[in-house]
Every structure is written in C-alpha cells, then in structure tokens.
Amino acid sequence: MSKIKNKSLRESYNLKPGDFNTERKPTWCLGCGNYGIWNSLKKTFVKLRLMPHEIVIVYGIGCSGNGANFIRTYAFHSLHGRALPVATGVKLANHKLNVLIMGGDGDGVGIGGNHFIHTCRRNIDMTYILHNNKVYGLTTGQTAPTSGRGFKTKSTPSGVLEIPVNPVSLALICGATFIARGFSGDTGHLLDIMKKAIKHKGFSFIEVLQPCVTFNKINTYNFYRDRIYKLEELKDYDRSNLNEAIKKSMEEEKIPTGIFYDIDRPTYEDGLKQIERKPLVDHMIADIDINRLLNRFY
Amino acid sequence: MKVSNISWKIGGEAGFGIMSTGAIFSKIFAKKGYYVVDNNEYPSLIRGGHNAFTVRVSSNEVFSIDKDINILVALNEETIKLHQEEVIYGGYIIYDEDSGDITEIKKARKDINYIMVPFSKIITELGVPRIMINNVSLGASVALLNYDLEVLRNIIRDIFERKGPEVVSFNIKSSEFGYKYIKEKLKINAYELEIVKPVNKMLLTGNDAVFLGAVRSGCKFYAAYPMTPSTSILESFASVENDYNIVTKHAEDEIAVINMAIGASFAGVRAMVATSGGGFSLMNEGLGSAALTETPLVIILCQRPAPATGLPTWSEQGDILFAIHASHGEFLKVVLAPGDPEECFYLTGKAFNIADTYQIPVIVMLDKYLSENHFSYERFDFKNITVERGKLLTRSKDIDAGYKRYLNTEDGVSPRAVTGIDRGIHIANSDEHDEYGYSEDGAFNRKIMVDKRFRKIKKLMEEIPPPKIYGPTDAEITIWSWGSCKGPILEAMNILNQKEKKVNLIHFTYLYPFDGESIEGIIEKSNKNIVVENNKTSQLAKIIMMNTGYRIKNKILKYSGRQFLPGEIVNGIEQIE
Secondary structure, eight states, X not given: OOOOSOHHHHXXXXXXXXXXXXSSOOOSOTTOTHHHHHHHHHHHHHHTTOOGGGEEEEXXXXXXXXXXXXXXXXXXXXXXXXXXXXXXXXXXXXXXXXEEEEEEHIIIIIITHHHHHHHHHHTOSOEEEEEEOSSBTTTTSBOOTTSOTTOOOSSOTTOOOSOOOOHHHHHHHHTOSEEEEEETTOHHHHHHHHHHHHHSSSOEEEEEEOOOTTTOSSSOHHHHHHHEEEGGGSTTOOTTOHHHHHHHXXXXXXEEEEEEEEOOOOOTGGGOGGGSSSOXXXXXXXXXXXXXXXXXXX | OEESEEEEEEXXXXXXXXXXXXXXXXXXXXXXXXXXXXXXXXXXXXXXXXXXXXXXXXXXXXXXXXXXXXXXXXXXXXHHHHHGGGEEEEEEEEEOGGGOOXXXXXTTOTXXXXXXXXXXXXXXXXXXXXXXXHHHHHHHHHHHTTOOHHHHHHHHHHHHGGGOHHHHHHHHHHHHHHHHIIIIIIOOOOOEEOOOOOOOOEEEOHHHHHHHHHHHTTEEEEEEOOOTTTHHHHHHHHHTHHHHTOEEEEOSSHHHHHHHHHHHHHTTXXXXXXXXXXXXXXXXXXXXXXXXXXOOEEEEEEEOSOSTTOOTTSOOOOOHHHHHTOSSSOOOOEEEOOSSHHHHHHHHHHHHHHHHHHTOEEEEEEEHHHHHOOEEESOOOXXXXXXXXXXXEOOGGGSOSSOOTTOOXXXXXXXXXXXXXXXXXXXXXXXXXXXXXXXXXXXXXXXXXXXXXXXXXXXXXXXXXXXXXXXXXTOSEEEEXXXXXXXXXXXXXXXXXXXXXXXXXXXXXXXXXXXXXXXXXXXXXXXXXXXXXXXXXXXXXXXXXXXXXXXXXXXXXOOSSSOOOXXXXXXXXXXXX
C-alpha cells in the first residue's frame, strides 16, 4: 500500500462506504456476485482509511468493468484485456497512488493473458481483483477460459473441449507475491482478504469466485457453498511455501479460499532510482536543459 | 585533386564492425565543420551477410547520399563484386590481396585504381586483434584524402578511453600504419577536400533527434518493444533514465506498450512510444482508447518495408494511409512526417504540445533511412522547443465542485485533471460517456460527444502550417513529396538546376489533418505536377486526391526497400518530360 499524504485530513474525515458511491446505480443482475465484491471493496477502503482521490481503479471490459461507473475513485475504464498495462503506467507515473485493477476472467486470463503473466513477475505494488464467474456474461453466455471441461454454452453447444485456466496457480508460477481466493458470497472473508491484499507491498492478486446467476447454472452459490473451505482453518498451512501453495491451488474436489501465498520481495518501483525522491508526475518539465545530451552527438 | 564533395564506402561481412567504422569516418569530418550524410545498409542478422556503410562528405550543404563512390574500402572480395560498379571514373578501391584473388574482377573496371593494402599482414605484424583492420582502413582513407590524422587519433582516444590506454594505443597504432602505408610506401595523393569554416558539428540520426526532442519536451515515461528501425530510441531513453528522471519500460508487447503509456499520461506525465509497422498494427486498438478517453499520447512510427516481417532493416514509406486511418471508428488524430533530423527534433516537441493541447494521439512518422542514418548539424537551439500543456489541472484549488472531465466546451477541449487531487475525481472511459465520464449510450449524448471531440479541429487547423515550398515559385515542374524523400529530392533539384531546369518541391511534414484548400492553387498553377514517394501505390497522391479531388498523374515511385538516390529522381523527371 502506498503512503498516505494527508494523514490529519484523513483522520478528521469520517469515511463511510457510501462515500464511494457514484450518482449511478449498479446495473448488474439481481443476485450477481458483483454486488458482494462492490460492497466488500467499499468497506475495505473505509477500513484502510483511503480517500477516493487517493485511489485509481483501472477496469477491463465486462460486467465487472461496468463497475467503473459505480465506485467513486479515479477510474480508467480501459479496453478488454488491457487494464493491467494501463494500471502499470499509472503506478509508474505516480507511485504515491493506490492502484487497483478490476476485470473478469476473459479479460484477465483470456484476451489479456500475456499481460497477466508479465504483471505478476514485475511485482508492481498494485492489487488485481479478478472476477471469475466462469462464463462470458456481458456478451450473453459464451464459454470463458476458466469454464470447466464439458461446460455447454452458446459458443460450445457440445461442451468445452479444453481444460480451464486456474488463475491462482498461474499467478503463483508467474511470481505474484500475494495470492488469494475469495468468494463473493462471503463478503466478510472477502473484505479481510482485500484489506491484506491492498496493504501488501507488491503485486497482490485475488481471484473472486463469483456466481453468474443468469448464464452459469453450474457454478452457483450452492455449488460453491458445498465445496469451499478456508485455508485459515488449516493449522499448519505455510503461506510462504510456494510448492505447498501450488499444490493447494490445484485442489478441485474441495475448493480452498483465503490467502495461498504471501511473501516479501522488492517491488518493481523499489528498483527505480529515478522515482526514489518523488513520483515522475511531480517533476517540473517547463525548461529541461539537454546540453549534456547534445554533447553526446559530437 | 581538390574536390568539394567525396563519397566513401566501406563493405564487409556483417559482425566485423562496419557500422562503427563508418560512424567514425563520418565523425572525422563533422568535427571539422564538413557537411556529412551517411547510409548504413545491413541485413537482419548478427553475423554473416553483407554490410555496407556509405558516407558523403562535402564542403557545401548536402541533403542525401549519392550513387557515385570515390573511395571504396573492401574488407572482402564480395564488396568489390557488389560495389565496384558504383565507383566513379578515376576512383579508388582499397583492398587486401589476402582476402581473395581479384585479378578477374578487376578486368571489369580498368578506369579505376585498385590499391592493395595488406590489412592482414599489418595486423599480424602489430600483434593486434583482427577487428583493428577497420582502423588500418580508416588511416589509409584519411591519407588518400590528405586529411589530418590527428582528428582520427582524437576520435579513437575518445571512443576507447574507458577501455584503457593499451586498447587506445593499439587502435591508434593500427590507424597510423594504414596512414603511413598510403603516404610513405605508396605515395598516393588522391583527393583533397576544400576547406570549410571549422565548426564542431553534431552528427545524429532521426531517432537521436526524436529522443532529444522528447527529453527536452519533458517526456517522463517511454515504453517500447524492440523493433527495427525504432530500437535505438529505446536504448537512448534507457541510458538516461536516472539523469533525467524518466521511466523507460521494455514491455511484453506493443499492446502493453501503448496501454502503459496511456496509463502514465492519464496520471499526468508526458508519455511516448515508438515502434515500426508491425508493432503499430498491435497498437491500433490502444490508439482508439487514447482517442476516446482523450488521453494525450505521442507515437513514433519508424517505417520499414512491409507487410508482415517484410524487409526488417530496409526503408520504405508504405504506412502513411495506414497511419492516418489507424484504429477503428472516426476520431481526430495528427500525423507528422519530418524530412530530416532537425525536423524530427522540432516536430517531436510540437507533437507533445499538440497531444497535450488537444488531448489527442499524435503520430510522428520516420522510416529506416531517416531513423538510422546520420546527418551533420550545428548545435540545435533547444530553447525553441517550449512546453505547452493545454488545459491540464494539477491543483485542486483550480477545480470547482462538480468537475466534469468531458465538459462540452466551445473549442471541444475539456479541462483535464491529473489523478490524485481531491476535486478532480473522474472516470476516463473507453465506452462512450457523458460529460462526467459515466458510460452513456443515448443517441443525443453520442452526437454531442462526437461533435465535441471533432470540434477541436478548428483551432488545430490554425496551428497546422501549409506544406513547405523549396525552390522557385515559378517552376516548370512541381514535385510533391513527404518525409525522408526531401533530401534526395533537394539534391536532384540542384542537379536539374545546373541543367537550367526550374523545379520546386512541395514538402509535407503535416500530413493529417490535411488542408486541401491551401494547396489547390499550387496544383492548378503548376505546368507539371509529379509525386515522388518511397512506396508502390503513391499514397500521398491518394491523400491529395481525397482532399482536393485533384489527381496527380505523374509519379516517381521506388519500393525496392532502398531510399531514392538523387540521380534516380533526375532520370525519373527527364523520362516524364
């Protein structure tokens, strides 16, 4: 998490979740998992005493991306699959900001899969919340890269022939330093994960299992409730053990949630001397002397 | 023989330092005030294959290389085979008999001088690495030109200083050997260049000039994926990140590149990317995102022959129609095409100001010829590049409550708040949106927002200068061209002028938006209009046709992957007549 600029202002300010509402009302289907994520996130900001203007959320395209209209922070509603590089640019230009990314499964591990791999290994201090409903909702019900094998959709009427991408396993092998899974039907647990993810220094990744009540009749609230358990309930689970985390992330019969992996590693920004003293955006650029550079060309 | 102008060429196998040797030769003369243009030809591989480097040196202003070579340095037999045709009557070829028997090849040109310099033997005698053959050849060339060896010594010292005195001394010694071999052993005195005003001139490529212009303009975020011929800009930025507080990001692909730059620009810094056609194809999607979110962005497009991988290390102007039409949908962008490094420098500064003032993407087009070849200049006056950021809001106190990011203003430009200030909260939205930035697909709103964005064109057009006219206004022949063809055309005009033919050039550096009205008069008045372009389909002629309805029928086109030589343009014009 980034440094807070105006601590006194912060403390005097009595933040409420409602302060993060815009004038627009959510357009998600009744019962959509997005409501759980939306509520948990707003509460997380309040708990962390983050002001709306200190946060930038970059959204992908999809039902989750439409959330850009419903959460009051700085927002960039980017293209399908491109939220991660946009967020990277924002963070490198002004690393004092708290940067989050919200996108769906198609966005993150389908069309934007390459960016996901490289953003994980970069370990930039941002938090990526991937909404995984295992179906394409906004385009009205086609298969997703996270859909189970055999899943019948409008684009795969005979059933999906591929096996699904496991976003948590992928994040683990690609080098993210905080990796968790939450469930939109358990907002208290999700809030706790979000809080820790945002506080984590480095790239934090949360996969949120999120039922799509309209287009996915398999991965429902009850489907998850029957299978989910919490890693916190295991006595000797070691969050710094990568091999253990990968093994856990591959479990299918029962679905682990909670924090799989949490380690400290220098962030990308830590390696950038040029932003040690102040963010790029704070530099004066009105009259830069390039005499030294011109001398190179003699 | 006293001359005002000589062309020198070195050729050999790729991977043997041809490029750096050529660059040193250029430097020797720029240091003393001569006008220098060079041309580097190499294949897309690291070892093997043929490399050639041509340098033209003149005591008068020159704008491009020429076909005729005075001195050819052949580091292998193949160079003689490939290039002896280019050597002029009475010219010289320096070669080493150890690199192959050329008795047969020589018979083809009895009118030129073959000078055997035993490079290999000299290197063995000196006990220095083989790569130093390059220095021997430089020393020999300097001697043939009756030039000052001390200038070469000083440059060698500058370049190799950091590698220690031993390396410096090996390099200098080998160049001295080459020099003495010509002067004392062979006693040849080939040419002597006319004296010029001694000014220490810069030597830089179009890419160097873009880089300098961008740093001066306050570019703080530069992202790229290596792609010839744009790569040197990435390396230049990476080398100054700490000195000038710039973040340089070599990203995973060009899609990430453009989106990172958009993110950085949204957060308030000046951001730039560079690529070639293939990377620009990937960036098309992001270009539209910059347009709809009204995020300023500068894109450098260094063209190379395409489609697909094409000719990676050669030159073409094939992407102008692609650039002006790039990305889906209708939106305002600006496309610039500098004709030489000096224009690259100032137009990069202009590109940033236009991008910020109008909150639009600006594309600056170069090509391999301009990107990678050196031209000599007196020091740029960088104070001529100023920073204009338009309606950028950086302080909360300047923002009223109820801030609208996409306020529907008279000039179409809305005040843009940087991220992180409390009153400036907004959504930059790639969905069509209302004035606040909220997604909005209503018919009424759509029209208002499209009109708002296009309304910027009115003020923008006032800033766009008409094409520059070179040569007499009452010419018999008018050449129409753009970008890097400028140099060879100016040279061709000099030749035609000597033949008492009145020719002028209308050269476009601002290609889009295109002010058709400003040129209609010129087209109608001219007896003969000819387009000269480094492409197959005369794309500028199409743009002129689109904007004026006037069809220019005469075309001189070249699409072999090589830039025009002046003589080719002269011939083309004479044929049309």
